[in-house]
Amino acid sequence: MKLRVDDITAEVRELEFPEPEGEINRMLQVGAVRDYCLNGPVKVKLAYYRAGSELFFQGExxxxxxxxxxRCAEDFVASRGRAFRYVLTPRVLGDDDAKAGLRADDLEFSFYDGDQVDLAPLVREQTLLAYSTLPLCREDCRGLCPRCGANLNERECGCSAEPADARLAVLRTLKLRRPN
Ligand SMILES: [Zn+2]
Ligand SMILES: [Zn+2]
Incomplete structure (x- = not known):
């Protein structure tokens, strides 16, 4: 979603739009962590207005x-909501460091160039933050038994409750055997 800077006025306006999930899913797949995949577009609701040359965006x-x-490798559905506030200022060459110093915890500062504001990067950033937590099917997921692989959410497997030492011992052996 792009807005013309000239269309952003002192009067507060509201906007709802879906941000396509394709690019965000590509970003979620980067690197070793492939924890989440969006099922559809991100729903965005926001209000925006201008004060001088600064543009204010607030929404969710x-x-x-x-x-x-x-922990247990089971698939699960994760719905997330996140509120955000952004202040966008016109980019002036060499100004980035000074503006970065103004950064407050609950307020994101960013820049805009030219006569358009692209909201997609802001939505992507907020979505990645919303899914930055470790994926757990539930907070108290008991995971898999390290000995027999049983899903401990479903059943007790009866293995001994002290498997950690045995695994550590194996790791130590592997380290000792490594060349160099
Ligand atoms: Zn789990
Ligand atoms: Zn077991």
């Missing part, structure tokens, strides 16, 4: 993704 995103639990 809502998204639904599926993830693979970090």
């Amino acid at each position: 995103i809502a998204a639904t993704a599926h993830g693979s639990c970090a």
Whole structure:
């Protein structure tokens, strides 16, 4: 979604739009962590207005993704909402450092160039933040038994409750055997 800077006035306006999930999913897949995949567009609701040359945006995103639990490897659905506020100022060459010093915890500062504001990068940033947590099917997921692989959410497997030492011992052996 792009807005013309000239169309942003002192009068508060509201806007709702879906941000396509394709690019965000590509960003979620980068690197070793492939925790979440969005099921559809991110719903964005925001209000915006201008004060002088600064543009103010306040709103929220809502998204639904599926993830693979970090403990038990089961697929689950993760819905997330996140509120945001941005202040965009016109970019002036060499100004970035000074403006960065103004950064406040609950207020994101960014820049705009030319006569358009592209909201997609802001929505992407907020969505990535919303899905930056470890994927867990539930807070108290008990995970898999390290010995037999049983999903401990579903059943007790009866293995001994002290498997950690055995695994650490294996790791130590592997380290000792490494060349160099
Ligand atoms: Zn789980
Ligand atoms: Zn077991």
